[in-house]
Amino acid sequence: MTAPDRDPRDPLDHADTAIGQQAAAWWARLRSDDFTQADADALRAWCARSPDHARAWRELKQVWQALDPALTHAAAAAPQRANVLAFPVRPGRRAFLGGALAAGVAVLALRPPLGAWPSLQELSADYRTGTGEQRQVALSQQMTVQMNTQTRINVRAPEAIELLGGEAEILASGARQPVTVLAGAGRLLAQSARFNVRHTDDVVCVTCLAGAVDVLWQQRRQTLDAGQQLVYDDRSAQAVTAAPTQEASAWRTGALSFVGKPLSQVVDEINRYRPGRVLLRNPELGRRLVRMRFSIGQTDGALAMIRDLYGAQMTSLPGGIVLLS
Incomplete structure (x- = not known):
């Protein structure tokens, strides 16, 4: 050979x-x-x-x-x-x-x-953040990107990026030409706006926090005003909905809040901020609706909360792996 x-x-x-x-x-x-x-x-x-x-x-x-x-x-x-x-x-x-x-x-x-x-x-992305890390990147006077945990972006032009994965809050400050964000199957354009983009598991969620954002998906163009949200993937785009804006940008405050969310969603979020991996092995437990709030720096405390409040069996293994059943 x-x-x-x-x-x-x-x-x-x-x-x-x-x-x-x-x-x-x-x-x-x-x-x-x-x-x-x-x-x-x-x-x-x-x-x-x-x-x-x-x-x-x-x-x-x-x-x-x-x-x-x-x-x-x-x-x-x-x-x-x-x-x-x-x-x-x-x-x-x-x-x-x-x-x-x-x-x-x-x-x-x-x-x-x-x-x-x-x-x-x-590792080959132009900018990336590790687990639990956040950073701010000023690409130009018109475009600033605040990156959340486990986020990767490539710079396509001074005012254009591709969000390969993760989550970022984009600030477009009165650009003459719209700043551009490529995310999954869509393209986002904004001249004066603040918006949150999350790209995980091939699904993109765009939340307009201030101003207006145009979402181009296939041959469609949809304008999001402040307080609106749109979710899409490679196959379909959902209808525009009212956005839980405080929830969408909660990560900027260092805390995560869940009200009436399935425990499986909470575990997925913990895995974004915690080294290792939490494996939820009980589907019934994963469907249970929970109410939780915790600091993104205290994810092990959140696991203890799940154990104590919701009766989960927790097994800790080497390498930061935790089994919940």
Whole structure:
């Protein structure tokens, strides 16, 4: 097999992202049916190519080893989720590579299990925030972006961005030309407005907080005034509704509030602000409507609240993984 490397003339060959892509390519090769001893030797040689290669492989191995006990335990407790929690490895291939094979599981560079660390796509964004992190980016005098947790944006022009994922509040300050936000299947235009855009699980929610925002989706154009909200995905756009504006921008105050929301929605939100992963394994519990308010910096306290107030069984595992049942 020819090693899955980039062209050696490529000046990015030794960049972190390129090495991560090579590692991911090796992992894909590792899982193919015709993986051989020669491939194993070539992978060892790749790891020995430079300190950067060795360090990237070692760090991925350390991450996976930290998560492995938790994922194994959770997979055993919930077999129906095994395809999400762990990647099966053929024993014979483990013999080929010894300890290095465990590191290979870290494919992880492209699709991390349970979202436990940033993917390559996240790392390649122009601006991004980590779990629990918020930051403000002034792109021009006319456009300021306040980024919430786990958010990624690319800059398309001084007054145009693409929200790849996460949540952001956009301030357009009297621009001559409308500022532009690309999010999923839609395009948002505003000249003087403040609006919140959330792009999670392929769904985009636009909430106009002040001024007016035009939403272009397929061949339709809809204007949102202050206090209005629109939700869309690749297939459809819902009708404009009155927006819970305080709820939409609550993250700016450092607190989250839920009134009459299903517990599953609360858990999803906790996972955006907390390292690791909370797995809700009781569908009936997830449908229960709850009333909660907590600081985004106190998500473990929120889990304790769920346990004490709603009778959930909570099991804490290594790697920040928590099972609720």
